[in-house]
Amino acid sequence: MSELLRREIKYLTGVGEARARLLEREVGVRTIEDILMRFPYRYIDRSRIFRINELDETMESTYVQLRCRVVGRSYVGDGAKKRFVVEVSDASGQAELLWFHGVKWIEKRVELNREYIIFGRPSIFKGRVSMVHPEIEPVEVVLSRKVESSFQGIYSTTEKLSQMISVKMMHTLVYNAWQLIASDTTAFQDPLPEDMRRRLGLITLREAIYNIHFPQSAERLRQAQYRLKFDELLGVQLTIQARRTSRQQRGGGFVFPRVGVAFNTFYRDKLPFALTKAQQRVIKEIRADMISGKQMNRLLQGDVGSGKTMVAFMSMLLAVDNGFQACIMAPTEILARQHYASMCRFAEGLDVRVGIITGSSKAKERRAVLEATASGEVNILVGTHALLEDRVQFANLGYVVIDEQHRFGVEQRAKLWTKNQQPPHILVMTATPIPRTLAMTLYGDLEVSVIDELPPGRQPIRTYHYFDSMRLRMFGFLRQEIAKGRQVYVVYPLIKESEKMDYKDLHDGFESMSRDFPLPQYRIAVCHGKMKPEDKDAAMAQFKSHQADILIATSVIEVGVDVPNATVMVIESAERFGLSQLHQLRGRVGRGGEQSYCILMSGDKLSKDGRARLEAMCATNDGFQLSELDLKLRGAGDIHGTQQSGDAFSLNIANLATDTQIMEVTREEALRILATDATLQRPENMLLRALRDKHRKRETIDFSDIS
Numbered sequence: 001m002s003e004l005l006r007r008e009i010k011y012l013t014g015v016g017e018a019r020a021r022l023l024e025r026e027v028g029v030r031t032i033e034d035i036l037m038r039f040p041y042r043y044i045d046r047s048r049i050f051r052i053n054e055l056d057e058t059m060e061s062t063y064v065q066l067r068c069r070v071v072g073r074s075y076v077g078d079g080a081k082k083r084f085v086v087e088v089s090d091a092s093g094q095a096e097l098l099w100f101h102g103v104k105w106i107e108k109r110v111e112l113n114r115e116y117i118i119f120g121r122p123s124i125f126k127g128r129v130s131m132v133h134p135e136i137e138p139v140e141v142v143l144s145r146k147v148e149s150s151f152q153g154i155y156s157t158t159e160k161l162s163q164m165i166s167v168k169m170m171h172t173l174v175y176n177a178w179q180l181i182a183s184d185t186t187a188f189q190d191p192l193p194e195d196m197r198r199r200l201g202l203i204t205l206r207e208a209i210y211n212i213h214f215p216q217s218a219e220r221l222r223q224a225q226y227r228l229k230f231d232e233l234l235g236v237q238l239t240i241q242a243r244r245t246s247r248q249q250r251g252g253g254f255v256f257p258r259v260g261v262a263f264n265t266f267y268r269d270k271l272p273f274a275l276t277k278a279q280q281r282v283i284k285e286i287r288a289d290m291i292s293g294k295q296m297n298r299l300l301q302g303d304v305g306s307g308k309t310m311v312a313f314m315s316m317l318l319a320v321d322n323g324f325q326a327c328i329m330a331p332t333e334i335l336a337r338q339h340y341a342s343m344c345r346f347a348e349g350l351d352v353r354v355g356i357i358t359g360s361s362k363a364k365e366r367r368a369v370l371e372a373t374a375s376g377e378v379n380i381l382v383g384t385h386a387l388l389e390d391r392v393q394f395a396n397l398g399y400v401v402i403d404e405q406h407r408f409g410v411e412q413r414a415k416l417w418t419k420n421q422q423p424p425h426i427l428v429m430t431a432t433p434i435p436r437t438l439a440m441t442l443y444g445d446l447e448v449s450v451i452d453e454l455p456p457g458r459q460p461i462r463t464y465h466y467f468d469s470m471r472l473r474m475f476g477f478l479r480q481e482i483a484k485g486r487q488v489y490v491v492y493p494l495i496k497e498s499e500k501m502d503y504k505d506l507h508d509g510f511e512s513m514s515r516d517f518p519l520p521q522y523r524i525a526v527c528h529g530k531m532k533p534e535d536k537d538a539a540m541a542q543f544k545s546h547q548a549d550i551l552i553a554t555s556v557i558e559v560g561v562d563v564p565n566a567t568v569m570v571i572e573s574a575e576r577f578g579l580s581q582l583h584q585l586r587g588r589v590g591r592g593g594e595q596s597y598c599i600l601m602s603g604d605k606l607s608k609d610g611r612a613r614l615e616a617m618c619a620t621n622d623g624f625q626l627s628e629l630d631l632k633l634r635g636a637g638d639i640h641g642t643q644q645s646g647d648a649f650s651l652n653i654a655n656l657a658t659d660t661q662i663m664e665v666t667r668e669e670a671l672r673i674l675a676t677d678a679t680l681q682r683p684e685n686m687l688l689r690a691l692r693d694k695h696r697k698r699e700t701i702d703f704s705d706i707s
């Protein structure tokens, strides 16, 4: 590999020690290669100049260029609030530029009546356009500069980094890096043979790297993106397809031939309702896997409230009837306890023992359950991620169910897998469906089952979006519903980074609630992540048994909680939630026979995406439609957070959700390559091997094995 690519970034013209430290700390850039492998996330057409009156609210987060004359400059405010304000105008209107720091430097460079090119992100308030810390350069300077490309790449940055390295400077650094290696033929050698490139119409890797940073035309940019995505996805496919083959060769899954006493008794005498057709079908699909001799790897997708728990329970009985243990892992304590309660109820009168392990199990209780699990007395073990701990040992684990899989990381699931000599059958249940191609990529050769039907008698939930200014109407509505004997959830966002603040939000909310709904009249329970598990349980129990009319909670209640008498879900600051989370929360109501409602409260000012999410929620109850939209709005990486797609492969430019066409092509190419050289040992495949290993974060885990 090229020595120059490995050179430390601090030796690059324009960087130096301080910037190098910051680049490494903030965005992980340490070498010349690192900086060249960070691609722009968008491009600005630098030949385009906007008029001030063309700017509107929808452009607030985008970079634009203006050509303006300076018509005024002054200091405003004093002390810490002191800022430098420059008034500028073009033929269409006026705008205001603001600097809060670096003021001395900028002050010297801005002259009255001179014309400048201004580059930055506008904000618009009451029709006034302003920009904070824009780049500003005299028109003649900009015009006389030779530019590498009229598309300027914008690189992701951080608060700290952007203070030391501007958009333009980042661009210059990347250019310097490119110049450094431009004549080094050992840099970015092409891993794809020429005949393959020609056959597929791909440009070379070097052309791609150059054009991704400095597109020579829109078409060149498209080709560059295609080529770079192709390489990443080929690397992914080379990994997956090789694993898949080895897995198929290994084969071997437990066989559960018997449908025995537990299953039959439950089915005949205990089933509290008739199964839906979809539930029946899925149970049959699982049963077929369990007698196939192959280890089951199945993803069960079913919308919120579609009755996945019953499917889990009945399929666990199949394992139990064949002398095996089963376990179910839930993402939260509340949900694990709820599963435990329902499973104990279901198992009453059957010869099936159910146990529970969570982080807050008492020592004595825990010891008893651990012993009974190790000896095989516990047939079904319910738990949180505490199930993963090494001290949880099974006598004979044959079947693992993972509920709401997107909450678990790949590695955690890998751990469950190792709880037995021979891998157990695995069922992963999710209410957030993912497209099949994405699923295939993440899990290799998994099977997919779908519950596409809700239990009968459910009325669709009505969803409304209220701005904060309509709060009184919302309260009025809650009063009506409570008067009818119904119960209400009020949920506040809880985002990890700012738990303190959210906690405060919840408390303020609670106080204003108590003012508007004077206690004795309404009974309010509170439940949030900071509470002790016992207190959480107590609050939930209070609500469940209708000793409280209102449950004020953070999103800890997001998944699984089941209180059929609750008919209203109020979601505060709904714009701060993702679509799948909103849909999950909404799924807490509409579980009984009564008409249910979801009220999305939001601030008056919404981003484009925020608005799109709330509109989508009001428009449909269909989780599949919503998750498709979510994919479009956010891309696959985000949908599963860093917990899933991000865990398995670290991708730079390709998107597992949307680049399905490229994925198809690369899958075929990967199979073709592996057919003659399965382990990529041949010298001519050396660069392909590097490509394969590049995006794989961990060598040791076989991802197709674990779900």
Ligand code: ADP
Pocket: 273, 274, 275, 276, 279, 302, 303, 304, 305, 306, 307, 308, 309, 310, 431, 455, 456, 560, 562, 591
């Ligand atoms: P989810 O798929 O979201 O996990 P649950 O398993 O919690 O859904 O089921 C939601 C509710 O529907 C529960 O109260 C459950 O008892 C009930 N339920 C499940 N299946 C049926 C059915 N076939 N008929 C009627 N009610 C059902």
Ligand code: MG
Pocket: 308, 309, 403, 560
């Ligand atoms: Mg569930």
